Amino acid sequence: xxxxxxxxxxxxxxxxxxxxxxxxxxxxxxxxxxxxxxxxxxxxxxxxxxxxxxxxxxxxxxxxxxxxxxxxxxxxxxxxxxxxxxxxxxxxxxxxxxxxxxxxxxxxxxxxxxxxxxxxxxxxxxxxxxxxxxxxxxxxxxxxxxxxxxxxxxxxxxxxxxxxxxxxxxxxxxxxxxxxxxxxxxxxxxxxxxxxxxxxxxxxxxxxxxxxxxxxxxxxxxxxxxxxxxxxxxxxxxxxxxxxxxxxxxxxxxxxxxxxxxxxxxxxxxxxxxxxxxxxxxxxxxxxxxxxxxxxxxxxxxxxxxxxxxxxxxxxxxxxxxxxxxxxxxxxxxxxxxxxxxxxxxxxxxxxxxxxxxxxxxxxxxxxxxxxx
Amino acid sequence: xxxxxxxxxxxxxxxxxxxxxxxxxxxxxxxxxxxxxxxxxxxxxxxxxxxxxxxxxxxxxxxxxxxxxxxxxxxxxxxxxxxxxxxxxxxxxxxxxxxxxxxxxxxxxxxxxxxxxxxxxxxxxxxxxxxxxxxxxxxxxxxxxxxxxxxxxxxxxxxxxxxxxxxxxxxxxxxxxxxxxxxxxxxxxxxxxxxxxxxxxxxxxxxxxxxxxxxxxxxxxx
Amino acid sequence: xxxxxxxxxxxxxxxxxxxxxxxxxxxxxxxxxxxxxxxxxxxxxxxxxxxxxxxxxxxxxxxxxxxxxxxxxxxxxxxxxxxxxxxxxxxxxxxxxxxxxxxxxxxxxxxxxxxxxxxxxxxxxxxxxxxxxxxxxxxxxxxxxxxxxxxxxxxxxxxxxxxxxxxxxxxxxxxxxxxxxxxxxxxxxxxxxxxxxxxxxxxxxxxxxxxxxxxxxxxxxxxxxxxxxxxxxxxxxxxxxxxxxxxxxxxxxxxxxxxxx
Numbered sequence: 017x018x019x020x021x022x023x024x025x026x027x028x029x030x031x032x033x034x035x036x037x038x039x040x041x042x043x044x045x046x047x048x049x050x051x052x053x054x055x056x057x058x059x060x061x062x063x064x065x066x067x068x069x070x071x072x073x074x075x076x077x078x079x080x081x082x083x084x085x086x087x088x089x090x091x092x093x094x095x096x097x098x099x100x101x102x103x104x105x106x107x108x109x110x111x112x113x114x115x116x117x118x119x120x121x122x123x124x125x126x127x128x129x130x131x132x133x134x135x136x137x138x139x140x141x142x143x144x145x146x147x148x149x150x151x152x153x154x155x156x157x158x159x160x161x162x163x164x165x166x167x168x169x170x171x172x173x174x175x176x177x178x179x180x181x182x183x184x185x186x187x188x189x190x191x192x193x194x195x196x197x198x199x200x201x202x203x204x205x206x207x208x209x210x211x212x213x214x215x216x217x218x219x220x221x222x223x224x225x226x227x228x229x230x231x232x233x234x235x236x237x238x239x240x241x242x243x244x245x246x247x248x249x250x251x252x253x254x255x256x257x258x259x260x261x262x263x264x265x266x267x268x269x270x271x272x273x274x275x276x277x278x279x280x281x282x283x284x285x286x287x288x289x290x291x292x293x294x295x296x297x298x299x300x301x302x303x304x305x306x307x308x309x310x311x312x313x314x315x316x317x318x319x320x321x322x323x324x325x326x327x328x329x330x331x332x333x334x335x336x337x338x339x340x341x342x343x344x345x346x347x348x349x350x351x352x353x354x355x356x357x358x359x360x361x362x363x364x365x366x367x368x369x370x371x372x373x374x375x376x377x378x379x380x381x382x383x384x385x386x387x388x389x
Numbered sequence: 390x391x392x393x394x395x396x397x398x399x400x401x402x403x404x405x406x407x408x409x410x411x412x413x414x415x416x417x418x419x420x421x422x423x424x425x426x427x428x429x430x431x432x433x434x435x436x437x438x439x440x441x442x443x444x445x446x447x448x449x450x451x452x453x454x455x456x457x458x459x460x461x462x463x464x465x466x467x468x469x470x471x472x473x474x475x476x477x478x479x480x481x482x483x484x485x486x487x488x489x490x491x492x493x494x495x496x497x498x499x500x501x502x503x504x505x506x507x508x509x510x511x512x513x514x515x516x517x518x519x520x521x522x523x524x525x526x527x528x529x530x531x532x533x534x535x536x537x538x539x540x541x542x543x544x545x546x547x548x549x550x551x552x553x554x555x556x557x558x559x560x561x562x563x564x565x566x567x568x569x570x571x572x573x574x575x576x577x578x579x580x581x582x583x584x585x586x587x588x589x590x591x592x593x594x595x596x597x598x599x600x601x602x603x604x605x606x607x608x609x610x611x
Numbered sequence: 612x613x614x615x616x617x618x619x620x621x622x623x624x625x626x627x628x629x630x631x632x633x634x635x636x637x638x639x640x641x642x643x644x645x646x647x648x649x650x651x652x653x654x655x656x657x658x659x660x661x662x663x664x665x666x667x668x669x670x671x672x673x674x675x676x677x678x679x680x681x682x683x684x685x686x687x688x689x690x691x692x693x694x695x696x697x698x699x700x701x702x703x704x705x706x707x708x709x710x711x712x713x714x715x716x717x718x719x720x721x722x723x724x725x726x727x728x729x730x731x732x733x734x735x736x737x738x739x740x741x742x743x744x745x746x747x748x749x750x751x752x753x754x755x756x757x758x759x760x761x762x763x764x765x766x767x768x769x770x771x772x773x774x775x776x777x778x779x780x781x782x783x784x785x786x787x788x789x790x791x792x793x794x795x796x797x798x799x800x801x802x803x804x805x806x807x808x809x810x811x812x813x814x815x816x817x818x819x820x821x822x823x824x825x826x827x828x829x830x831x832x833x834x835x836x837x838x839x840x841x842x843x844x845x846x847x848x849x850x851x852x853x854x855x856x857x858x859x860x861x862x863x864x865x866x867x868x869x870x871x872x
Contacts, residue, residue, distance in 0.1 A: 080459075093515055093517070098512070099508075099509070101505050103505060106506075107527055108506075118510070118524075119513040121514050121515065130599075136450075164513065165512075168514055365412040
């Protein structure tokens with residue numbers, strides 16, 4: 017699968033301030049995260065060609081879509097973008113299948129109906145071809161919007177707050193659907209959201225935005241292990257996020273074994289297939305630090321590591337200790353007192369104690385039973 | 390019953406719609422979609438014929454296009470007869486008088502389309518022209534329909550401008566509304582009554598048709 | 612209604628009344644004559660006779676002399692103009708729009724008219740009107756607008772002569788043609804009015820009330836002049852001549868006009 021990276025560089029002082037630069041490769045999911053009004057949707061619209069900042073360079077692979085230096089601008093209808101709008105923006109006068117077929121103008125006429133139906137089947141709406149949008153639920157409309165965006169055979173898929181308008185139960189299902197979908201897609205996927213759960217579930221990379229400026233950008237595990245992002249701490253609470261593989265099941269003990277780049281973890285058994293790729297999240301508050309490996313404790317996970325950073329912020333009572341365990345960085349919140357008592361400092365060898373029940377398993381494989389339908 | 394007058398009234402209504410609809414769609418959409426300097430002024434100007442007394446409109450039309458004006462003389466040189474007191478003159482006057490009835494409903498029709506939907510059409514790969522034909526126009530259709538019907542009904546009832554610019558010439562500019570007035574002046578109340586009833590019947594029928602049609606069109610919108 | 616039925620209806624209308632034909636372009640097939648509103652009955656009759664005798668028709672448009680004059684100056688395609696006075700046609704001649712100075716074809720008379728149920732007692736000296744005015748019983752009194760209608764000018768002259776103008780002024784309702792003034796006067800919207808003799812001579816109006824002929828010395832004579840306009844065609848010329856013939860003069864006399872010798 018060829019990589020067709022999306023390169024975006026936007027800069028303007030107003031009316032909407034912007035200052036971002038990022039690249040998203042095929043197969044990656046970049047979550048643009050920030051509070052309302054931070055400019056997330058503007059970035060998305062700029063990539064689609066619906067908004068024109070004063071200084072912008074946008075490239076999809078070798079195609080230059082926008083370049084204010086040379087005055088190049090490819091209008092939206094000539095860019096291979098798939099955009100799923102926050103409120104879906106379906107055409108109210110067309111049926112579901114005709115909505116999808118609108119994006120198929122680049123295909124020969126005889127193929128369009130068939131392709132439209134196939135896409136709707138893909139998003140599990142095969143039985144609703146002739147329904148109009150006002151006859152369908154929010155979740156169903158979102159899937160039509162997704163199918164319509166994919167019909168374009170886009171070079172980049174853009175999702176604007178895809179789960180904002182649906183309720184919790186539907187949201188989980190949609191998240192899993194999108195996650196399984198993106199693994200089969202050979203394109204960069206950019207997801208705009210103000211809900212960190214979306215980020216944690218789906219993103220491989222994160223761009224944190226504040227007033228149009230990127231305050232942090234990078235792979236999710238790296239970002240999540242930064243102790244100094246105080247606003248993130250306030251918004252969602254700190255925690256480490258990294259990927260692991262389910263290598264063994266212990267059904268008699270009710271546990272599963274997860275292997276990651278740095279060791280193994282034991283977590284309570286879930287409905288996950290063997291060798292499934294999972295994403296693991298461990299809240300910083302749940303990690304206990306010890307100078308030596310204890311025995312006789314109920315918890316299952318004791319991981320040795322090295323302290324790589326200690327971050328004290330006067331705004332918070334707890335101190336954040338960054339502990340590198342193999343290839344993964346963990347964050348632990350401890351009191352100042354503890355730091356003093358243990359003499360916690362950079363370079364020190366400590367053990368991270370993690371209760372198996374504290375491990376959040378974000379199953380990201382299509383094989384999860386809770387993911388489908 | 391003055392059949393010639395009825396004919397002239399119907400053709401005046403149809404002709405006015407034919408002239409104004411394309412212009413109305415273009416300008417109404419422009420006002421709905423774009424923001425530009427002077428937009429406020431443009432919208433106000435569109436409304437002017439609504440608030441002007443018909444006689445004022447007629448007066449300015451005569452001054453601007455009459456036999457004593459440069460435009461009028463050019464027209465006469467071209468076509469061989471002056472613009473006022475001709476059916477073409479009536480058409481022009483009627484078109485100007487009906488601008489607000491055409492532009493405003495169409496503008497509302499296009500305004501009702503969420504900007505997201507327009508953006509989505511572009512992101513689906515539709516060229517601006519295709520966007521207009523396949524997405525915008527079907528959704529703005531009730532506005533276009535309302536504009537047509539309002540214009541037709543209004544044209545049938547026009548009197549002041551028609552009389553001033555047209556001159557009540559039988560077979561040419563004597564519309565049904567003017568013919569009613571004419572018959573009354575001749576103390577022929579019976580004819581006047583028949584024509585008035587006809588005009589009323591046509592107006593009611595037209596308005597009923599619109600209501601029925603727009604009910605059929607609306608339910609598809611979610 | 613099914614489309615088949617609609618088509619049939621359309622065809623019928625077209626066949627009978629040419630509804631689907633486009634309105635005539637300005638190139639006229641019949642001459643259009645402009646005439647003062649006081650000629651409503653008389654001229655319609657004359658035109659009918661003309662058609663019977665000569666086999667050709669003219670279209671007549673009635674209005675106030677002043678309004679018609681303005682329209683002719685603005686390019687209205689009339690071929691002949693029968694005014695209610697001499698001044699308005701004179702303006703057109705001075706502007707070079709007529710063939711010549713034309714001819715006086717009739718002399719009109721003014722009457723005081725009161726509808727049957729009115730309190731106004733009619734007499735040629737307007738004494739009845741004066742009494743009613745003093746008694747406060749004149750709600751509305753109709754005349755034609757003196758600015759555009761010569762009969763209105765004559766009415767004003769008469770009222771001034773009798774010393775009633777200032778008192779009655781605020782009670783006046785002005786018709787924009789003498790025919791409209793007659794309507795106001797005859798439909799009970801006014802206690803009465805000063806209108807054209809030719810209009811009350813018609814049976815349609817004659818039994819709607821009472822009238823008294825105003826002496827010609829009470830106002831400038833209503834000498835009515837007609838002119839052929841520069842664009843007159845042969846048929847209009849024929850009609851012009853016909854107006855001065857005995858048939859037309861008879862009709863005019865019957866309708867309350869004096870015809871010049």
